[in-house]
Amino acid sequence: xxxxxxxxxxxxxxxxxxxxxxxxxxxxxxxxxxxxxxxxxxxxxxxxxxxxxxxxxxxxxxxxxxxxxxxxxxxxxxxxxxxxxxxxxxxxxxxxxxxxxxxxxxxxxxxxxxxxxxxxxxxxxxxxxxxxxxxxxxxxxxxxxxxxxxxxxxxxxxxxxxxxxxxxxxxxxxxxxxxxxxxxxxxxxxxxxxxxxxxxxxxxxxxx
Amino acid sequence: xxxxxxxxxxxxxxxxxxxxxxxxxxxxxxxxxxxxxxxxxxxxxxxxxxxxxxxxxxxxxxxxxxxxxxxxxxxxxxxxxxxxxxxxxxxxxxxxxxxxxxxxxxxxxxxxxxxxxxxxxxxxxxxxxxxxxxxxx
Numbered sequence: 001x002x003x004x005x006x007x008x009x010x011x012x013x014x015x016x017x018x019x020x021x022x023x024x025x026x027x028x029x030x031x032x033x034x035x036x037x038x039x040x041x042x043x044x045x046x047x048x049x050x051x052x053x054x055x056x057x058x059x060x061x062x063x064x065x066x067x068x069x070x071x072x073x074x075x076x077x078x079x080x081x082x083x084x085x086x087x088x089x090x091x092x093x094x095x096x097x098x099x100x101x102x103x104x105x106x107x108x109x110x111x112x113x114x115x116x117x118x119x120x121x122x123x124x125x126x127x128x129x130x131x132x133x134x135x136x137x138x139x140x141x142x143x144x145x146x147x148x149x150x151x152x153x154x155x156x157x158x159x160x161x162x163x164x165x166x167x168x169x170x171x172x173x174x175x176x177x178x179x180x181x182x183x184x185x186x187x188x189x190x191x192x193x194x195x196x197x198x199x200x201x202x203x204x205x206x207x208x
Numbered sequence: 209x210x211x212x213x214x215x216x217x218x219x220x221x222x223x224x225x226x227x228x229x230x231x232x233x234x235x236x237x238x239x240x241x242x243x244x245x246x247x248x249x250x251x252x253x254x255x256x257x258x259x260x261x262x263x264x265x266x267x268x269x270x271x272x273x274x275x276x277x278x279x280x281x282x283x284x285x286x287x288x289x290x291x292x293x294x295x296x297x298x299x300x301x302x303x304x305x306x307x308x309x310x311x312x313x314x315x316x317x318x319x320x321x322x323x324x325x326x327x328x329x330x331x332x333x334x335x336x337x338x339x340x341x342x343x344x345x
Contacts (some may be wrong), residue, residue: 012300016212028292029271032278035233039226043218050268072274074289122277122285144280147226151218158214 011188019046021030021063026057026071027120027197036070039150054100059106061111068157073132098135105136105171113171114164116157120145136172138162153207199203232234234279238323241275245270245320248313257306265309266295272316283328286336287316294343315339 023045027033033050040048049064051057053075060066075097101117104110119137121128132140138161139153160175182188235239248268251261273288291312294300300308315335319328328335 016214016217016309018214018217028274029267031233031271032249032274035230035278038229038233042221042226042229072277074277097211120278127243145230145278147223147230151223155215155218157215 016051018044021045022049023066023068023070024051024057024060025047026054026069026097027053028052028072028075032072035145037092039147043151044153054097054103055119055127057100059105059116059162066112066115067113069101071097071119073119073121073128079181096129100135101132101135112184116161116173118153118157133175134170136170138173222298237275237279237281238320241272241320244272245313245317249317252306252313254308256302257309260303262295262302266292269295280324281325283324283326283332283336284316284319287312287319287339290339290343291316308339311339311342 023038023040025033025048027036027050029052033052037048037050037091037208049060049066051060054071057069057071061069065079073096097119104115104117105113116138117136118139119132120141120142120143121132122143124142129140138157141150141153164172165174241298248265249256251265254261269288271293273285273292276282276288277285291309294305294308294312297305319332319335324332327333
């Protein structure tokens with residue numbers, strides 16, 4: 001009989017490998033990207049990638065496994081191609097930050113529909129917040145950027161992932177922050193719910 | 209088994225250090241973009257814009273827009289955003305585009321010289337409205 005050894009089970013407490021979390025920052029310019037990268041580095045993140053438009057971001061996500069996306073709501077491509085020679089609607093290949101998230105959540109060709117996304121939103125108007133929320137972002141950070149708020153949203157995304165729901169008109173993290181019963185006579189709109197557990201993330205000890 | 213929390217790693221000290229990074233970047237904003245604007249003005253002085261120059265200016269304008277918007281510098285972000293869109297637009301001939309781009313670059317330079325770090329109030333609104341009207345013609 002061949003001798004064999006039994007590898008002891010790793011019973012040590014799991015650790016959070018922040019340095020292994022792969023973050024993709026999607027912003028319109030180098031200076032903004034540099035500042036956001038510096039913030040992440042200060043927090044202990046080491047694997048940081050930058051894309052300057054949504055198309056580049058999707059392409060990167062196809063190449064590398066990304067754990068978290070931080071995107072500006074207004075990226076260069078959102079402003080670019082705002083019109084065409086004949087004044088028609090912009091060509092569909094150019095998409096804004098909100099459309100990027102919608103694409104990631106709903107497109108059959110999405111590299112990862114469940115990817116956690118934090119969106120930087122310019123103005124605290126109802127429309128901009130609703131647009132961002134309904135596109136399927138996990139958290140919204142309002143500008144001007146503030147370290148405490150940014151870190152709080154980051155902690156929420158990592159420590160308290162919300163269930164991922166699929167409905168007829170929405171796909172993304174559950175938008176209900178409070179656990180309340182459905183209004184009387186209201187049918188459940190959620191078709192599917194996927195619970196995301198923290199220990200399923202790649203960055204936990206032993207999974208990377 | 210209790211899973212480790214990111215909240216335990218992101219300490220108050222780290223958050224304060226991040227805020228210092230943001231504050232330093234904000235304080236240096238106008239000095240940082242001054243050379244970019246100088247470069248844009250230099251390109252404009254050369255006369256008609258080439259495709260390559262338009263691309264370079266678009267990248268620079270998008271850089272200013274994203275950086276300004278992080279700090280809530282609304283007027284500068286709006287001007288730079290509109291300039292980015294204008295540079296990408298195919299609606300204008302080169303002569304008209306050059307003229308409009310010059311107006312935007314001058315407005316941006318003025319806003320930066322005066323270190324306008326908000327919407328610019330009524331004057332800011334008028335500048336944006338005036339430029340939007342010129343672009344719409």
